Amino acid sequence: MSIIMDAPSTTAAARTLRADLVERAAKLRPLLADNADATDRDRAVPAENIDALAGAGLLSLTRPARHGGLQTDFRTLLEVSREIARACGSTSWVATLLNASAWFVGLFPALAQDDVWAGTPDARIAGVVTPSGTTRLVEGGYRVSGRWAPASGCAHADWAVLGVVRPDAEGTADAVGIVLAPMAELVVEDTWFVTGMRGTASNTLVGEDVFVPAHRFLSVPDAVEGRCRTPFTDEALYRAPFVPVAAITLTGPQLGLAAAAVDVLAEKAPRRALTMTHYATQAEAPTIQIAAANAASLADSAQLHAYRAAADIDEAALVGVFPDYDARARMRMDAGMAVVHAREAVRIVCSAQGASTFGEANPLQRVWRDIETGSRHAVLNPEVAAEIYGKSLFGIRGTVSALV
Template structure:
């Protein structure tokens, strides 16, 4: 049975589709898109129950993101990224959780995690400076996670390097308004963030290495639920790849809707009589379905291990990451096969297909979809060979 949030997204889908064009035009989520996401409860799926969340199985979260993305790629992307932040917030100091959610459980949190800033230790916490790119959905968020390297008094990162995730309220950072002008995922509003000498109390930070391991951060936060004992580099990529797969499902749905009445200029017959096109599109649809199944299978396997109290090894994480990356590329390749058989009218701005197609390709440009290191590390791990530290990044 589908999770109640997934069912609500399905019922609200027409409103998402209707708002998608405005979202792209604005360069950020439209008010209607935000309203639908809030009504459905997507952002609260991984939020702890004591703060108004569902603490849902991450598989259910991925399915909700896919449903949103199939109707509006940008909104699905923001859900896939922002929907994981409540999961990490559950691993933070309980004082911080109350600050974020006590007044409003629907408070949204932005990121990015790239350590583009330097946090210098000062009395009671850190002084933070830096500039970050790609803060998806940031206009609608009141708090933000930022990646930062710990620095010395001169602002130089210390050696060996130590990375933090630091959390700031909206008053402590600046959104650069004109910093998001792109050809795909236009409506995500993934703008730059600037922080100038902001004080970050120690309790508003979490060690990135502890979160990456899952169990360590969960134990420190007193979390015993399987959901919160999963590794960060399993959870964060899940939402992003779910968005990409959902977008390709939207390409397929838009194609099928468009093709029902299409007449081929070459033969004068309906496209439904073109066996070659039907074969190719059906094959591509199977590839998208396989991508969905494999992504959901991977997170379900790791969740089952956490639920059973079994350790999640580096090889486990690496295999799930390998498959997750491949899912995204396979699904987008299939979307290409579909789009290329949709005729010239698919290129028109008033056809949702072209927007979804652009969004799908934009989604592949995220760092978590880079194949090289992930594939190499997984092959080495499968052979019980040593995996160099550089190849362990983002796993």
């Protein structure tokens, strides 16, 4: 599926690089799978995983080329995230969020980007764009305080993107924004006690009266409408629409978890009997065959929805046309449908495999826990996406959420 649903303007060189990056991710799967139980048990992605991903260039997908990054596209990020998640959902989620947060930094003024990468080209960024903090205007910038969660990837980050509100700017585009702060000026509280995606260590960041220079503030309403502060307007990647990017990037791990479930069924069914039947193997039983077909088709459907949205996002960025509201609503709907199909694929496999699914030694139970958790991120909420999209089909716009 290397070019299905791809942006028409994607170059052959970009597709070649994408294939190479996915292959690099595939080569890391044995290592990541070997560490998956420990990642889940210890509630942290091990440094070995992060070092391997960084060494393969898989944490620099959205970093500007000016700062040594690969500056790829969102289809590439989806495919790489999917491949990593086939081995470990938590590791994929962290890698995805570190890349997504790097993209956010690419929207800031040049000086802010230099703050992050000029002295440390491989600096990593975690992020919580939910406006959980407050700012007050001071000479030269702002004083920021708040608590931000869940901060996926914060254990491996040097900087953080933080969502804030500005009470003094109420009624203007600057009333809600994101700021950049060094991790060294924040405190991490261990609050991530969850059932799924345990290894992401998506803990809480705490800041108290942190000074943020003016150039490290970005208006969210401006960003939603395609008005960002980067002066490098020739860089297509950072012309992509803000909210569709925030949604579609989170589907990558879900695509991989669905694929992992289908992988497990294909591996186990030929070697196990179907309990309380005459079938010597599950693979011989029509019920399992139908389950396999439905799960695999749903996993494919999830990819097609996600890849269509990525193609729309990438194409708009490449040609320099900002998508209108209705197009962005469909992109958010595609993200919601992708996770619905991916989650259902995993459910079907779990049902086909029966109670043994939930044995602690069975990797399928971790896949199930991870997708049940990760697919419920607020920006992926399929019901909200459906309301936004359904209203847009009747010309009703802007009544559900500002994040479209």
